[in-house]
Amino acid sequence: MKTLQSTPRRDGFRMPGEFEPHRGCWMIWPQRPDNWRFGAKPAQEAFTEVAKAISRFEPVTMCVDRQQYDNARQMLPENIRVVEMSNNDAWMRDCGPTFVTNGKEIRGVDWSFNAWGGLVDGLYFPWDEDDRVAGKVCDLERADRYRLRDFVLEGGSIHVDGQGTLIVTEECLLSPGRNPQLNREQIESVLREYLNVDRIIWLPKGIYQDETNGHVDNLLQFAGPGHVLLAWTQDRADPQYEICQEALSILEKERDAKGRPFTITKLLLPANVRITKEESRGVDRVEGTLPRQAGDRLAASYANFYIANGGVVFPLFNDPNDEKAKEVLEKAFPGREVVGVYAREILLGGGNIHCITQQQPLVSQG
Ligand code: KQY
Numbered sequence: 001m002k003t004l005q006s007t008p009r010r011d012g013f014r015m016p017g018e019f020e021p022h023r024g025c026w027m028i029w030p031q032r033p034d035n036w037r038f039g040a041k042p043a044q045e046a047f048t049e050v051a052k053a054i055s056r057f058e059p060v061t062m063c064v065d066r067q068q069y070d071n072a073r074q075m076l077p078e079n080i081r082v083v084e085m086s087n088n089d090a091w092m093r094d095c096g097p098t099f100v101t102n103g104k105e106i107r108g109v110d111w112s113f114n115a116w117g118g119l120v121d122g123l124y125f126p127w128d129e130d131d132r133v134a135g136k137v138c139d140l141e142r143a144d145r146y147r148l149r150d151f152v153l154e155g156g157s158i159h160v161d162g163q164g165t166l167i168v169t170e171e172c173l174l175s176p177g178r179n180p181q182l183n184r185e186q187i188e189s190v191l192r193e194y195l196n197v198d199r200i201i202w203l204p205k206g207i208y209q210d211e212t213n214g215h216v217d218n219l220l221q222f223a224g225p226g227h228v229l230l231a232w233t234q235d236r237a238d239p240q241y242e243i244c245q246e247a248l249s250i251l252e253k254e255r256d257a258k259g260r261p262f263t264i265t266k267l268l269l270p271a272n273v274r275i276t277k278e279e280s281r282g283v284d285r286v287e288g289t290l291p292r293q294a295g296d297r298l299a300a301s302y303a304n305f306y307i308a309n310g311g312v313v314f315p316l317f318n319d320p321n322d323e324k325a326k327e328v329l330e331k332a333f334p335g336r337e338v339v340g341v342y343a344r345e346i347l348l349g350g351g352n353i354h355c356i357t358q359q360q361p362l363v364s365q366g
Contacts, residue, residue: 001139003147004107007193013100013107014196017162018307019224019333021362023106024059025308026137027051028356029072030090031065034289035124035349037282044075046345047090050306050313050353051080053339057308061140063087063133083140088115088130091351093217094154095127096358097134097145100196106363108138108145109194111153116212117177118152123211123350125288141360151190152178156215156355158191161225164198164257166191171205171214178213199257203247207231208240210299211290217354218301219247223265223332226256231303232266240269267328270319273300279348292348304352305329306359312336315343315352 008014029047030036036043051060055077063085064072073082087095094116097108113131115122138145157172172178173187182190188200206214220230228251233240251262280294302325305314312333316322322340329338346352 001135001142002144004144006146008100008107008109008146009193009196011102013102014162015098015100015160016361017160017222017225018359019222020162022058022309022359023362024061024360025054025306026092026096026358026360027060027062028085028087028090028092028133029062029064029068030349031068032089033284034286035089035283036345037279037292037348042345043090043349044072046341046343047356048075049341050343050346050356051076053313053341054306054308054311054357055080056339057311063092063137085133085136086129087133088124088127090349091130091156091355092133092358093156093355095130095133096155097138097143098155098158098195099143099359099361101361101363104363106141106143106361108134108141108143110134110138110145110147112148112151113154114152114177116154117175120177121175121213122177123290146194148190148194154212154215155358156212156217156351158195159216159220159222160195160197161222161256163225164196165201166195166197166199167201167203167216167220167228169203169206169214169216169219172212172216175213197257199255201250201254203250205243205246207299207301208238208243209297211350215355218299218304218352221303221305221307221354225258226260227263227265227332229265229267229303229328229332231269231301233269238272265328265332267302268321268324269302270300270317270321273298273317273344273347275348290350298347300347301352304354306353306357307333307336310336312338313353314338314340315346316340317344317347318342
């Protein structure tokens with residue numbers, strides 16, 4: 001693996017939309033007992049179900065810390081590749097590489113990772129092993145990488161249509177724990193260079209009380225160019241209501257990089273999900289890690305789904321809106337099989353299916 005000194009834009013590489021063909025999907029195995037209850041056993045089962053669901057559509061690689069290698073290998077079916085890789089937690093979307101392609105080759109963008117806010121409001125310390133994951137994945141894939149030592153970004157904070165449009169939130173990208181030395185224009189110029197985008201749409205906020213400072217991947221997802229699925233609530237008493245209304249009104253007025261207006265499909269949120277006393281008791285308390293308190297509201301959203309080759313894997317919360325979400329996704333993704341995976345255990349760790357996966361694009365071999 002070479003570390004390149006240029007940028008994807010200069011080299012003619014772009015980040016593809018998630019709905020474009022994949023070569024596979026990368027994940028990390030959960031294990032830390034101060035984020036996952038009961039020594040991460042229930043989370044490991046949930047991650048196994050996600051990996052199995054995705055592996056029906058494309059190859060899955062699971063990165064596993066040394067102590068968990070045997071257990072993971074034994075819990076995962078043999079069609080899932082298991083590789084030993086040190087890590088601090090299990091969020092491949094956020095610490096893994098953002099893959100870019102020129103249609104013939106893939107490369108990785110290796111952003112700096114600081115656990116969603118570093119010493120300002122990060123979620124755990126240290127995060128050095130996570131920060132090395134993207135480089136290691138690129139190495140295993142023989143993909144050259146662009147390394148940004150001084151620019152913090154997580155994969156869950158960006159969504160692209162692969163045709164020049166990027167959507168982000170101000171809450172996250174302008175948060176004091178990421179790149180406080182840069183203003184909005186300077187951040188935009190880094191994003192234009194490294195994702196090769198021309199139009200950047202800023203929404204004010206993500207999902208209410210999302211511990212990532214409002215990652216866009218919990219609020220919406222592109223179903224294809226010009227089509228966005230937006231998390232939605234009709235409950236005016238919920239603080240989420242204003243957030244959704246604002247996002248909708250911006251998206252309705254916006255155009256994408258090709259000048260198209262957006263088709264916006266609403267994806268109703270589940271009812272408020274909160275941590276139970278029993279769930280909170282299962283998590284170790286460690287100074288420096290965000291505690292999991294009984295009664296805390298969780299940032300549950302059906303927008304946190306993964307688009308695979310021929311499939312969509314979305315979270316189930318045991319909520320009446322599970323079925324409605326499935327119907328919306330089936331309509332938005334004709335020709336893909338929509339598969340629900342019960343995801344409360346992932347949510348209890350602070351994220352969901354999209355946050356624990358990272359797609360690797362397919363390139364033609366010619
Ligand atoms: O992208 C995400 N939603 C990850 C959340 C990380 C939470 C760490 N406890």
